[in-house]
Amino acid sequence: MENSNKLKRFFDVYIPTEKCNFTCSYCYVGQEGKASGEIMPIGHTPKEVRKALSKKRLGGVCFFNFCGGGETLLGDDILPIIYELLDEGHFIQIVTNGTVTKRFCEISIWESELISRLFFKFSFHYLELKKRNCMDLFFDNIQLMRSKGCSISLELMPHDELIPYADEIKEICLEKVKALPHLTVGRDNTTSELKLLSRFTKEEYGGGWSGFDSDMFRYKMLMFGKEQRQFCYAGEWSCSLRIDTGDVYQCNGLVCIDNIYDRIDEELHFKVVGNQCPHPHCWNCHAYLCLGVMPDVDAPTYASMRDRVCTDGSRWLNDKVREFFSQKLETNNRKYTESEKRLINESAALTRQNYKQQQLITQYKIQNAEYKNWVENLQAQVNDRLKELAEYKDWVNNLQIQVEEFNKEKQVYKDWVNNLQIEIENLKKGKEI
Numbered sequence: 001m002e003n004s005n006k007l008k009r010f011f012d013v014y015i016p017t018e019k020c021n022f023t024c025s026y027c028y029v030g031q032e033g034k035a036s037g038e039i040m041p042i043g044h045t046p047k048e049v050r051k052a053l054s055k056k057r058l059g060g061v062c063f064f065n066f067c068g069g070g071e072t073l074l075g076d077d078i079l080p081i082i083y084e085l086l087d088e089g090h091f092i093q094i095v096t097n098g099t100v101t102k103r104f105c106e107i108s109i110w111e112s113e114l115i116s117r118l119f120f121k122f123s124f125h126y127l128e129l130k131k132r133n134c135m136d137l138f139f140d141n142i143q144l145m146r147s148k149g150c151s152i153s154l155e156l157m158p159h160d161e162l163i164p165y166a167d168e169i170k171e172i173c174l175e176k177v178k179a180l181p182h183l184t185v186g187r188d189n190t191t192s193e194l195k196l197l198s199r200f201t202k203e204e205y206g207g208g209w210s211g212f213d214s215d216m217f218r219y220k221m222l223m224f225g226k227e228q229r230q231f232c233y234a235g236e237w238s239c240s241l242r243i244d245t246g247d248v249y250q251c252n253g254l255v256c257i258d259n260i261y262d263r264i265d266e267e268l269h270f271k272v273v274g275n276q277c278p279h280p281h282c283w284n285c286h287a288y289l290c291l292g293v294m295p296d297v298d299a300p301t302y303a304s305m306r307d308r309v310c311t312d313g314s315r316w317l318n319d320k321v322r323e324f325f326s327q328k329l330e331t332n333n334r335k336y337t338e339s340e341k342r343l344i345n346e347s348a349a350l351t352r353q354n355y356k357q358q359q360l361i362t363q364y365k366i367q368n369a370e371y372k373n374w375v376e377n378l379q380a381q382v383n384d385r386l387k388e389l390a391e392y393k394d395w396v397n398n399l400q401i402q403v404e405e406f407n408k409e410k411q412v413y414k415d416w417v418n419n420l421q422i423e424i425e426n427l428k429k430g431k432e433i
Contacts, residue, residue: 005091005117005320007327008060010238010291011053012252012284013067015078016040020070022097022128026159026186026197039075042244044261046077049243050084052260057267060332063324065287066243067095073103081243086114091324098122098138099129108148116320119151119306124181126162126169139176151321153306154181158209158217160198166211178310183209183217184286185224193280196224216286216305223285230296231341232277236270237329238293251288253279274341276348292328295335301326 019037020027042049055061064085066072073079073096082092096103098120107115122142129135146152154177156162156169173181186197198205206221235250235257242249246261250273258269282288289299303325307317317325336344 003323005061005089005324006332007063007291007324007329008332009058009062009236010287010293010329011062011064012238012240012287013064014240014242015066015068015072015075016042016242016244017068017070017072017075017078019074020097021074021099022071022125022132024125024128024157025161026157037070039070040244042075042077042081044244044246046080046084048261048264049081050088052246052264053085053088053090055089061089061091061324063091063093063291065093065095071100072096073100079103079106082118083110083114086110086117089117091117091119091321093119093121095121095123097125097128098141099134101137101141104141104144107150108144110148112149115149116318117324119317119321119325120145120153121306122152122154124154124156124169124173126156126165135172139172142177149318151306151317152177153308153316154179155216156181156183156212157186158183158205158212159186160200163208166209170212174311177316178312178314179308179316180212180214182306182308183212183214185217185220185283187283193225194283215300219290219300219305220286223282223289225281227280228277228282228285228289228294228297229275230294231275231336232273232294233329233333233335234277234288234293235272237272237333238288238291239270251277251279252284272336272344272348274345274348276345292330295328295330301328 017039019039044052051057053062053064066078066082068074068078072094082094086092107118120142122138124138129138142152142154154173162169170180173179188195188197196202196205200208202221202224206217209217232251235254238251239257240249240252240254241247241260246259247256248258248260248268249256250271254273254277255271257271260268285299286305287302288294289297290302290305292299303317303322306325307315307322309315315322
């Protein structure tokens with residue numbers, strides 16, 4: 001039987017939530033200073049989002065990764081959107097710290113067909129869970145989702161603070177989810193090179209965490225720091241998307257190429273990166289490269305990055321999700337000829353140059369606006385001061401008038417006293433006569 005769930009595109013979706021119930025020391029959101037504590041509304045109805053991201057408009061079944069700038073599931077308007085996209089026939093991944101229990105209760109009553117295409121990446125923030133006494137809650141929510149037919153993966157960020165707890169982590173994971181967690185690799189987003197977030201060398205870091213036997217960790221460490229300049233189909237086969245504004249980007253931090261809410265009845269415009277990727281390395285290689293955005297790069301499947309065989313023989317991924325995650329984007333999309341690639345690279349270079357110029361113009365406008373506001377504020381302060389000075393001058397003038405009047409009164413009094421003195425002297429002389 002032919003597979004009807006052919007992977008057409010991958011969308012990395014940003015949820016405008018910058019609030020979190022955890023305070024992890026290694027969080028990239030905190031590194032970038034984006035943790036505002038706000039839960040911003042998406043501003044579009046679930047039906048509108050579904051229409052903007054319909055299978056017809058996108059060319060087929062797509063894979064959407066939903067991740068917030070804080071905890072993804074804190075906002076009230078995200079689950080209705082995910083429900084609509086699942087009902088449209090897409091596959092959804094949700095990145096979560098696994099502690100917002102009410103959201104999992106809401107999901108637990110959804111239709112089994114929708115749940116079968118839903119995958120959770122549970123971020124295992126061990127020290128935060130331990131500090132907040134939420135460990136049982138976390139694993140109970142995972143068990144609830146697994147019991148309803150969702151696919152899951154447990155992912156640990158192996159930061160230096162966790163080293164003393166490695167054996168504890170292994171023990172509790174084997175007990176609760178019957179497999180060790182997969183490991184990601186921490187990056188320092190405050191550096192342009194996106195360096196390893198550890199005090200150890202790459203070799204020491206890789207060796208120290210090898211005991212978790214994670215295919216994801218091995219592949220990410222293999223690719224960490226390696227420039228990828230092969231032809232990349234990001235911008236067409238995969239995109240980054242802000243669900244609130246609707247802006248579609250080629251990849252994280254690259255050119256904005258369209259908006260899903262504009263011309264909602266027309267096809268989206270795509271523009272591939274080509275050989276023009278500016279990033280020092282593909283830090284999300286476990287997703288982009290494993291899904292096949294660079295067909296010339298040999299990479300394992302995304303399923304191998306997420307699945308585990310448990311001690312009881314079960315798997316983290318159900319059959320439907322594992323089959324979908326095992327596909328490569330090149331299988332269901334057309335690859336360009338060499339001559340087309342040359343034209344794309346020339347166009348991409350011009351697009352990047354224009355994009356940089358537009359960024360400079362925008363920055364200038366912002367700076368100019370800030371300067372204009374500063375001048376206006378300064379002028380307002382000067383006006384206030386001048387008004388105060390005018391009021392002070394009026395007060396001084398009034399005081400001077402009062403002084404002059406007082407001096408006149410004083411002179412009159414003085415003259416009266418002198419006259420009185422003269423009269424007294426005259427009276428004295430008259431008496432003596």
